Amino acid sequence: MKNTLRLAATLLLGGVSASTVAGMTEWLAPQDPFPLYGNTYYVGTHGIGAVLITSPAGHILIDGGPPAAADQIAAHVRALGFKVEDIRYILNGHEHFDHAGGIAALQKLSGAAVLGSPSAIAVLKSGQPDKRDAQYPDLVPLAPVANTRAVRDGEVVKLGPLAVTAHFTPGHTPGSTSWTWQSTEGGKTMHMVYADSLTAMASDSRSFSRNPLYPNARADGERSIATLEGLECDVLVSAHPDFGDLWERKARATFVDRDACRKYGTVAREWLAKRLAAEAQP
Numbered sequence: 001m002k003n004t005l006r007l008a009a010t011l012l013l014g015g016v017s018a019s020t021v022a023g024m025t026e027w028l029a030p031q032d033p034f035p036l037y038g039n040t041y042y043v044g045t046h047g048i049g050a051v052l053i054t055s056p057a058g059h060i061l062i063d064g065g066p067p068a069a070a071d072q073i074a075a076h077v078r079a080l081g082f083k084v085e086d087i088r089y090i091l092n093g094h095e096h097f098d099h100a101g102g103i104a105a106l107q108k109l110s111g112a113a114v115l116g117s118p119s120a121i122a123v124l125k126s127g128q129p130d131k132r133d134a135q136y137p138d139l140v141p142l143a144p145v146a147n148t149r150a151v152r153d154g155e156v157v158k159l160g161p162l163a164v165t166a167h168f169t170p171g172h173t174p175g176s177t178s179w180t181w182q183s184t185e186g187g188k189t190m191h192m193v194y195a196d197s198l199t200a201m202a203s204d205s206r207s208f209s210r211n212p213l214y215p216n217a218r219a220d221g222e223r224s225i226a227t228l229e230g231l232e233c234d235v236l237v238s239a240h241p242d243f244g245d246l247w248e249r250k251a252r253a254t255f256v257d258r259d260a261c262r263k264y265g266t267v268a269r270e271w272l273a274k275r276l277a278a279e280a281q282p
């Protein structure tokens, strides 16, 4: 059971391990881009989230998928009628291969500034995984990213009419960040949330709850779940869209679900409880 969970976790939640090849199939599964709400569009693959927030003053892209998804994401932006060269900022959820590996290529194509938490930016700049990360033994280097800048927790990234707020949600990695903004359609304004991964995961040789390099991982994880649950949240997109029920909402033809962030938090709490129970066994 534990192995099944770990395999599922690796496939769905973005560890890069022995299951990378199987994970890749899922991460690169094709997905036509589509509008989420107002000026916000889904431009990721079927397995890995990426979001484009558009404005006449330029666009903001959140996450870049794994390296092999960068071309798909760029093609999705163009298919929606926007120019990759008009992306001014690329924001990162967390500093793992499956969400950040494609950012170097997308940064080159766009010339955008790449923003994330200080811990995430340290990994993106150097390309070297964070030794504190509970998945460190399974992580692979990233292509180093140019034109990076670290943001503060609560910082608002502004571009023309756009304003996107950083919420640090560490735990899954030390640098995890979720992002919120507002989008308007037909006179109705919605609170949009890009939720980063909240799952407590560790490589076989590592512990999530007793990691001397990252002793706050558990406390951070618990606080980050509470942060997510407390957000004003009308339209949720998560770093792995399956975990935020994106495809179920797409099938219902509405992405608005005011309980989506609380449900996402509940799932993360269950994962954390399972992980801690497994680690408590001698």
Ligand SMILES: [Zn+2]
Pocket (backbone or CB within 6 Å): 013, 014, 015, 094, 096, 172, 197
């Ligand atoms: Zn991850």
